[in-house]
Structure formats: C-alpha cells, structure tokens
Amino acid sequence: MIEDIKSFSYHVGWRSRGRHPGRHASTQRGMGMEFRGHTTLLSYPDPRRIDIRQTIRDPLEQVYVRLFNQKSATPVYVICDLSGSMNFGAKKRKIKLAAEIAESIAQSARQHHDPFGFIGFDEVVREDWISTSSFKSYRAIAMAEALKDFHPAPVNCNGITEVYRYLPRERSLVFLISDFHIPNTLLEESLSNLLRHHIVPIVLWDSAEYKDLPDFGLTNVSDAETGEQRTLFLRKELREKIIASFEKRRNEIYELFMRFDMPPFYVEGEFDADLLTEYFHQFVAA
Amino acid sequence: MVFSHPWLLWLLPLAILPLLLQRTHAKHYSWVDMLPADSLSDLISLLLKVFAVLTLVFIITGLAAPHTKEQKIERIGVGAQIALVLDRSASMDDPFSGGSSGAGNSTVGETKSVAAARLITDFVKSRQQDMFGMITFSNSAMYVLPLSENKKAIIAAVQATGGNALFQTNIGSGLTSGAGLFDKIPDSGSRALILLSDGAGRMDANTQQKIKDWFDRLHISLYWIVLRQPGGLSIFDTKYVRPEDAALPAEVELNDFFKTLKSPFKAYEAEDPKSLQLAMNDINNREKKPIKYLEKIPGRDYSDFCFVIAALMISLLLGVKYLEVKTWH
Numbered sequence: 001m002i003e004d005i006k007s008f009s010y011h012v013g014w015r016s017r018g019r020h021p022g023r024h025a026s027t028q029r030g031m032g033m034e035f036r037g038h039t040t041l042l043s044y045p046d047p048r049r050i051d052i053r054q055t056i057r058d059p060l061e062q063v064y065v066r067l068f069n070q071k072s073a074t075p076v077y078v079i080c081d082l083s084g085s086m087n088f089g090a091k092k093r094k095i096k097l098a099a100e101i102a103e104s105i106a107q108s109a110r111q112h113h114d115p116f117g118f119i120g121f122d123e124v125v126r127e128d129w130i131s132t133s134s135f136k137s138y139r140a141i142a143m144a145e146a147l148k149d150f151h152p153a154p155v156n157c158n159g160i161t162e163v164y165r166y167l168p169r170e171r172s173l174v175f176l177i178s179d180f181h182i183p184n185t186l187l188e189e190s191l192s193n194l195l196r197h198h199i200v201p202i203v204l205w206d207s208a209e210y211k212d213l214p215d216f217g218l219t220n221v222s223d224a225e226t227g228e229q230r231t232l233f234l235r236k237e238l239r240e241k242i243i244a245s246f247e248k249r250r251n252e253i254y255e256l257f258m259r260f261d262m263p264p265f266y267v268e269g270e271f272d273a274d275l276l277t278e279y280f281h282q283f284v285a286a
Numbered sequence: 287m288v289f290s291h292p293w294l295l296w297l298l299p300l301a302i303l304p305l306l307l308q309r310t311h312a313k314h315y316s317w318v319d320m321l322p323a324d325s326l327s328d329l330i331s332l333l334l335k336v337f338a339v340l341t342l343v344f345i346i347t348g349l350a351a352p353h354t355k356e357q358k359i360e361r362i363g364v365g366a367q368i369a370l371v372l373d374r375s376a377s378m379d380d381p382f383s384g385g386s387s388g389a390g391n392s393t394v395g396e397t398k399s400v401a402a403a404r405l406i407t408d409f410v411k412s413r414q415q416d417m418f419g420m421i422t423f424s425n426s427a428m429y430v431l432p433l434s435e436n437k438k439a440i441i442a443a444v445q446a447t448g449g450n451a452l453f454q455t456n457i458g459s460g461l462t463s464g465a466g467l468f469d470k471i472p473d474s475g476s477r478a479l480i481l482l483s484d485g486a487g488r489m490d491a492n493t494q495q496k497i498k499d500w501f502d503r504l505h506i507s508l509y510w511i512v513l514r515q516p517g518g519l520s521i522f523d524t525k526y527v528r529p530e531d532a533a534l535p536a537e538v539e540l541n542d543f544f545k546t547l548k549s550p551f552k553a554y555e556a557e558d559p560k561s562l563q564l565a566m567n568d569i570n571n572r573e574k575k576p577i578k579y580l581e582k583i584p585g586r587d588y589s590d591f592c593f594v595i596a597a598l599m600i601s602l603l604l605g606v607k608y609l610e611v612k613t614w615h
Binding site: 210217219224225242 | 311314319330614
C-alpha cells in the first residue's frame with residue numbers, strides 16, 4: 001500500500017537546525033561534507049579530522065581540526081483544512097484529495113528521512129486529527145487513509161488562527177492544504193503567525209465549483225459551512241459572472257500569498273506529485 | 287363572503303411552512319459568498335416561495351368553501367301571482383260533456399284533465415312575468431309547488447297532473463291550501479287563484495268562514511272555471527228552480543257562497559276546450575297589473591376558483607421542477 005504512493009522530491013532553501021542527520025543543509029556541526037572552518041583539537045577533540053596542512057602552517061604549533069556541517073533532517077508538516085467546504089467535490093471530494101496529497105507528502109518525507117506530522121483543523125484545531133511529528137510515517141499515512149472517508153461537519157475554518165501553536169519552534173516545511181475559502185483578514189492573520197516556517201500553500205479547487213456548472217436551470221445551493229441558502233438561475237450570464245468571480249478570487253489569494261513570499265500550488269481535480277517536484281525546483285532555491 | 291367550513295381556516299398558518307422549511311434537495315456548495323449576486327435568481331427564489339405559500343393558502347381557503355350569501359333583488363314585472371288549484375278527481379279523466387255547443391268539434395274525446403293541462407301550459411307560457419304556484423286536490427289538497435317564477439317547474443307540475451285519481455272533490459281543502467300559498471309572500475298587488483274543477487263539493491261553515499277570511503286578508507281574487515259534467519246543471523241557469531224540500535245543488539250553493547266573498551270573484555263555465563280557452567283568455571286579460579317581487583339569486587361558490595388557482599400554481603411549480611438542474615454533482 002505504502003509503496004503505491006507516489007512521492008516527489010523537495011528541498012528547502014534554508015539551513016535546518018535539526019540535530020538528527022538527514023538530507024538538508026544544516027547549521028549543525030557533524031559528519032557532513034560541507035566545510036565550515038578550522039578549530040583547535042582541544043575545542044573539538046576529534047583526531048579523525050586533524051588537518052595536517054593547517055597544523056604545520058601555524059607558528060604557535062597548535063593542532064587544528066577541520067569542522068564540517070552535517071546534513072540534518074527538517075520537520076515536515078501537513079496542516080489540513082477539515083471544514084465543511086472540503087466536503088465538496090464532483091468526482092472526488094476535496095478532503096479525499098487532501099488525504100492523497102498528505103499521503104504523498106508523508107511518503108516523500110519518509111524517503112527524505114524527515115519527520116512528518118499532521119495537523120487537522122476546522123473551527124478549532126482537531127486534536128483527534130493530529131499525528132505528532134515522527135520519522136515513522138506509517139501512523140500518519142494510516143490517519144490519511146482514514147481521512148479519505150471522513151465527512152466534515154458543516155463548520156467554518158477559524159481554527160487556522162490557532163494552528164501555529166501546534167508547530168515546533170524550529171523552522172519546518174509546512175504544507176497548508178485547503179481550498180482557502182476563507183475571509184482574507186482571517187487568512188492574513190493566521191499566515192503572519194506562521195511566518196517562522198516555510199509554508200507551501202496547496203490550493204484545492206474543484207472545477208464543478210465554477211467552470212463545470214450546468215448550462216441552464218434552476219438550483220438551490222446551501223453553503224457547506226454556514227448553511228446559507230441561495231437560489232440560482234443558471235444561465236450563460238450567471239456562469240460567466242461566477243467564473244469571473246473565481247478568477248478574481250484566484251488573483252486575490254495569489255497576491256496575498258506572494259506578499260508573504262509563499263507561492264501557492266494549485267490542485268484542481270487530480271493531484272500529480274511530479275508537479276510538486278517542479279514547484280520546488282521553480283520556487284525554492286537549492 | 288362566508289365560509290361553509292370556517293374551522294378549516296385554522297390551518298392557514300400551515301401556509302408559511304414553505305418559508306420556514308428548507309428545501310431538502312439543496313445542493314451543497316463550498317462557499318456561497320463566492321457566487322456573485324444575481325437579481326434574477328433572487329427574484330425567482332422569492333417568487334417560488336410566494337407561489338408555494340399561495341398554493342397552500344388557496345387550497346386551504348378552497349377547502350373552507352368560500353361563497354357569497356344569497357341575494358334578493360327586487361324586480362318589477364307585469365302580471366300576477368297566480369295560484370292554480372286543479373281538481374284531480376277521477377271525473378276529470380272523462381271527456382267534456384260538450385252538451386250545449388254541439389258534438390261535432392275536433393277535440394271531442396280529449397279528456398278534461400288533458401285539455402286543462404294543455405291550456406294551462408299555454409296560459410303559463412304566455413305569461414312570462416307571472417309567478418305561479420300550484421295545488422291539486424281530490425279528497426284532500428296536495429301541495430305541489432309554491433309561488434315561483436320558474437316556468438319550467440310549473441309546466442312540469444301541470445304536465446304531471448295526469449294519472450290515477452280518487453273520486454272525491456274536496457274543494458274546501460284545495461282553496462285553503464291555495465290561499466296558503468300567498469301567505470308570507472310579499473303582496474305584488476295582483477293576486478289570483480284559478481280554481482279549475484268539474485262539479486263542486488260542499489263545505490262546512492267553518493271552512494267557509496276560513497276561506498272568506500283568508501281571501502279577504504290576502505287580497506286574492508278568485509276565478510272559478512267549472513267544467514260542466516254531462517247533463518249537469520249550469521250555474522248560470524237562472525230558470526232553475528230548486529225542488530221543494532231538497533238542498534240546492536252543490537255547484538249553485540258554492541257559486542252563491544263565492545259571490546259573498548269580499549274579494550273579486552268571477553265564474554266561468556266550460557263545456558269544451560274552446561270555451562275553456564275563452565275563460566283562460568279572459569283571466570289573462572284581467573290580471574295585468576305591475577307586480578313587485580323579490581328574486582333570490584343564489585350565492586356564488588368560490589372554492590372551485592381557489593382550487594383552479596392552486597392547481598395553476600402547482601403546475602407552475604412543477605414546471606420549475608422540470609427546469610431544475612439534475613446533472614450537477
């Protein structure tokens with residue numbers, strides 16, 4: 001089962017402070033390949049690292065060792081929106097798509113030897129949908145598997161403002177999966193609390209929401225979160241207005257994320273892990 | 287506007303149900319705020335709710351059966367209020383005597399009752415403005431039809447006088463019942479009672495007094511058409527001298543009694559259909575005064591109207607149902 005999950009490759013553009021050996025550039029001294037400088041054997045008593053050339057060049061005849069930075073693990077988190085709007089989806093519910101993406105991220109984290117954690121929120125942070133950071137991703141994958149059949153209650157997503165309390169103090173790679181049907185002020189407030197971390201916003205939209213509307217007819221819609229009712233008389237004019245409204249929203253959240261220097265990653269319908277690899281190559285300096 | 291079942295109106299609050307209940311088949315949508323405002327959609331949404339409410343209102347109102355009350359309209363017509371008091375005794379089924387006018391006329395063989403029915407029918411038809419009532423009598427009076435302006439009913443009643451009958455002739459009962467027809471009916475100013483009989487019967491003093499009083503009080507003029515029996519004596523026979531120590535014949539006695547009435551009285555004697563016709567024509571000419579009467583107009587029933595509107599609304603809503611989107615997730 002786990003082998004079937006397609007992974008992607010990722011990297012971070014900053015130095016991890018994690019002590020655990022891993023794959024990412026780190027600030028930790030250790031058994032790495034990245035030369036950092038010299039110090040005396042007395043302050044770093046590792047005779048394997050004695051630099052003879054530096055030692056004989058020193059007029060004070062001290063013994064020098066070379067210092068290296070090790071590669072460290074970086075915590076990877078998925079923060080997943082479990083609010084009512086995630087229940088929407090024509091072919092595949094957004095929550096199921098989110099679970100698939102979370103599985104792929106967990107699988108990738110395992111392959112990169114990074115610890116993986118999962119945090120779900122709706123109107124509060126859902127303690128029952130939290131998987132603490134662990135190098136063993138199986139638990140998180142099992143939770144994501146359960147998430148595929150989860151039907152979110154009609155609740156809003158105000159919990160996003162509290163999510164930062166559940167993240168570690170050290171900078172982590174955080175995938176924020178949501179449809180971002182969130183008021184801008186709320187989103188801005190929560191993003192500013194998450195600035196310590198490297199955030200990758202993954203925007204889940206469904207084409208049935210705006211592009212694949214029925215051509216003509218009457219329908220009643222109720223909001224998945226507030227239960228607000230509206231009657232729509234769908235026709236060409238209204239469909240165009242709805243598409244325009246979503247395009248406007250797309251620009252709006254793009255601009256908002258770019259102000260926080262977090263390029264959004266759009267997923268519509270199906271998730272392709274290769275595109276996420278592409279994303280890291282494009283937006284994150286190696 | 288009144289209701290036949292007003293208690294059903296207590297159900298009217300049910301009509302706001304469509305406003306309170308949510309439509310169960312609403313599609314879930316991720317974020318309704320994203321949908322741009324659309325005035326046409328809002329208008330349709332409002333109309334649908336209004337239609338649903340109106341449908342219920344009209345169904346409940348229809349069930350309560352609203353109708354207007356019956357109305358009375360005063361009408362003025364020329365003509366009279368005429369009570370027909372017809373003899374139904376068995377002798378009416380005999381042919382006319384035809385004694386004095388010769389046996390060669392064409393309607394010989396027509397029975398008295400059939401001829402009377404035929405002529406009265408013509409009479410009724412010729413007097414479109416009149417109100418007619420009808421009493422028949424043989425051994426007692428039979429109430430047939432109250433005073434009404436329904437010509438069809440009176441003609442049907444006249445046609446129905448044929449058939450088996452009894453032998454007695456209780457004129458007193460017929461006359462009191464006939465006078466009773468005018469009781470409690472506004473006086474139009476022209477009231478006539480046509481008594482059609484063959485022969486006569488005797489009345490006791492009480493009945494005579496009663497008839498006298500009633501005819502006087504109700505202002506009824508009396509027309510008596512006697513269909514002479516073959517060989518019977520004529521009431522106009524002035525040469526008739528009653529035998530010693532024998533009572534006067536019933537006809538003569540009755541004629542004498544009628545003459546004592548304070549209200550107008552006229553007697554006719556008919557020996558064949560022709561003379562009967564003449565008598566009817568004479569009455570026809572005499573009774574032509576304008577009369578006032580109240581016409582009853584039945585109340586209108588509006589429940590069908592309510593149901594039709596409700597059905598229209600339902601069909602509209604069904605049409606909208608047909609327009610409903612079915613293909614969307």
